[in-house]
Amino acid sequence: MSTESERMAAANKERLIKEGQLYRLSLMHAKAMVGEALQPDALLHGAVDHAAALARARFGALMQPGGLSGINFKSLMPYLLTTGSFIWRKKLLKPVLGVAAVAALGGAWLLHRKRQEGRPH
Secondary structure, three states: OHHHHHHHHHHHHHHHHHHHHHHHHHHHHHHHHHHHHOOHHHHHHHHHHHHHHHHHHHHHHHOOOOOOOOOOHHHHHHHHHHHHHHHHHOOOHHHHHHHHHHHHHHHHHHHHHHHHHHOOO
């Protein structure tokens, strides 16, 4: 019986050693993944993806029937960033905001007018 219990104890010891090795290996892997995820490139990429998804959801809700499912924001993002950088460098933010406000008011006026035409008097 003593050899049997020694064999079982050795097997348990070997199993615990293997489990410890696996735990240490998974811990090292998790640390490496966290270190990689905290790199500025990865953080910026995640933020841009999140912002694009949020903008797509908001604009899609505005245009309910079809939404914006056909637009690929990831392919448009370099152009949008370049345009935004140009506007920021040339200090054209106020004129662009003014044009956007006028366009928004014009769109709201057209939408209001369209809704009134559809209503019976």
